[in-house]
Amino acid sequence: IRYWDYDISDWDNITNGTMGLDYELSYLTSGDLTGYTVLTTLAMAGDCDLDGDVDWADYQLLEAGFGTGTTWAQGDFDGDGHVDWADYQQLEANFGETFGQTGVGVLGDPIPEPAGLVLISLGLLAMRRKRT
Numbered sequence: 001i002r003y004w005d006y007d008i009s010d011w012d013n014i015t016n017g018t019m020g021l022d023y024e025l026s027y028l029t030s031g032d033l034t035g036y037t038v039l040t041t042l043a044m045a046g047d048c049d050l051d052g053d054v055d056w057a058d059y060q061l062l063e064a065g066f067g068t069g070t071t072w073a074q075g076d077f078d079g080d081g082h083v084d085w086a087d088y089q090q091l092e093a094n095f096g097e098t099f100g101q102t103g104v105g106v107l108g109d110p111i112p113e114p115a116g117l118v119l120i121s122l123g124l125l126a127m128r129r130k131r132t
Contacts, residue, residue: 003041014039045077046091054094062091 003022005012017023024040046054048061050073062083065074069083076083077090 001039014041017041043072044094044097045087046094046097048073048075048091053098054091054096058091059095062088 001014002011003014003017005017005022014023019025022042024042026038026040028034028036028038043050044052044054046058046062048058051057061073062069062075065071065076065083066088067083069075070081072079074083075087075091077087080086
C-alpha cells in the first residue's frame with residue numbers, strides 16, 4: 001500500500017508512514033463493513049488537488065463543485081456527499097497552510113522564501129568576486 005508523502009512530495013510505502021499523522025486504522029462496528037478494519041490516508045481539509053497546500057487552485061476546484069460536487073477533489077472535505085458551506089469553511093480555515101508544519105523545516109528551521117534564496121546567492125557570489 002502506498003500513500004502520498006508530503007514530506008518527500010512523492011508516493012511512499014505505508015510502512016514508512018506514521019499512524020495518526022499519515023494514516024488511521026479504524027475497526028468498524030456498524031454498517032456494511034462491520035468487523036473490518038479500514039485504513040484511511042490523511043490529507044488536509046481544503047487541499048482538493050492533494051498537492052500539500054491549500055491555495056487559490058483548491059478554492060477554484062471547490063467553487064466549481066459548490067452545490068453539485070460529491071468528491072474530495074470537488075471540495076467535499078467532510079465526506080457527506082455534497083460540497084456546501086461547511087466544506088468552504090474548512091478550506092477557509094486552512095487557506096495558505098501546507099500539510100504538516102507551516103513554514104518550518106523538519107528540524108524547525110525557517111524555510112527562506114525563493115526571493116530570499118536568490119538574494120543570498122547573489123550576495124555570496126559578490127563576496128566571492130571581491131576576494132579574487
